[in-house]
Amino acid sequence: MSDVSPRRLVLWGVGTSRTLRAHWALHELGLDYQCRPILSRTGETQTQEYTELNPRQKIPLLQDGEFKIAESPAIAAYLSNTYGTPENALIPTEPREYATWLEWCFYAATELDATSLYVMRRHGALKHIYGEAPAAMESAAAYFARQLRHAEQALQDGRSFLVGGRLTIADMLLTTCLDWAVSYQVPITAACHAYLESIRVAQPTAPAWRPMLRGQLSGLSLRPSLSRHDGCPAGRCRAVGAADFWRRGRDAREPASD
Numbered sequence: 001m002s003d004v005s006p007r008r009l010v011l012w013g014v015g016t017s018r019t020l021r022a023h024w025a026l027h028e029l030g031l032d033y034q035c036r037p038i039l040s041r042t043g044e045t046q047t048q049e050y051t052e053l054n055p056r057q058k059i060p061l062l063q064d065g066e067f068k069i070a071e072s073p074a075i076a077a078y079l080s081n082t083y084g085t086p087e088n089a090l091i092p093t094e095p096r097e098y099a100t101w102l103e104w105c106f107y108a109a110t111e112l113d114a115t116s117l118y119v120m121r122r123h124g125a126l127k128h129i130y131g132e133a134p135a136a137m138e139s140a141a142a143y144f145a146r147q148l149r150h151a152e153q154a155l156q157d158g159r160s161f162l163v164g165g166r167l168t169i170a171d172m173l174l175t176t177c178l179d180w181a182v183s184y185q186v187p188i189t190a191a192c193h194a195y196l197e198s199i200r201v202a203q204p205t206a207p208a209w210r211p212m213l214r215g216q217l218s219g220l221s222l223r224p225s226l227s228r229h230d231g232c233p234a235g236r237c238r239a240v241g242a243a244d245f246w247r248r249g250r251d252a253r254e255p256a257s258d
Contacts, residue, residue: 013059
């Protein structure tokens with residue numbers, strides 16, 4: 001993995017929980033990349049240029065040379081498999097840890113994100129597009145609460161990370177889902193709160209992501225050494241500035257993406 005030299009990495013999309021995951025992975029892996037800071041439902045995903053890259057007109061999208069990949073979990077997994085090292089890889093290699101990691105990833109992406117939180121988003125903040133559906137929102141919130149029992153039970157042991165004692169993509173997925181739920185005033189359990197806070201506060205074992213999520217809470221600016229370049233707030237990014245990307249989404253009332 002570590003022998004591969006990055007080609008021109010370009011990440012499209014900012015300002016949402018799902019785009020943050022891709023920026024976060026790039027940050028963890030210490031990769032240089034160009035950011036194209038487009039947002040959902042602004043018309044920026046519907047341009048001819050972007051539609052040719054991604055006919056789904058969704059963000060995020062990663063370009064690595066001629067290769068393109070969408071969906072935030074897939075982007076993060078691709079980056080880790082391609083450019084990760086034993087020291088910073090975001091995917092466990094031990095077979096049972098890997099199986100558990102897969103379970104957590106599918107759980108967060110499907111049961112919490114797509115099936116619960118995004119249903120609430122579609123018929124809440126986006127009701128002007130998808131229509132009001134109070135029953136669907138109530139059902140989705142109840143489903144989220146039931147599914148969150150899995151995380152609550154697992155986190156009772158006070159672990160800082162879900163699998164293998166280190167940060168993985170599973171943590172990125174669960175953390176963004178929990179933060180999304182909090183932003184929607186959806187109750188989360190005590191153990192989930194403690195886990196979320198452990199990600200947000202200073203962690204000496206994981207300095208790379210600490211400024212990102214701490215910045216989201218405190219409104220930290222981008223590092224002074226970064227300047228505007230190629231249309232990106234963080235310029236030719238050294239995988240920093242995701243706090244600003246997420247904050248931009250919050251300012252636009254875009255806690256998530258589709």
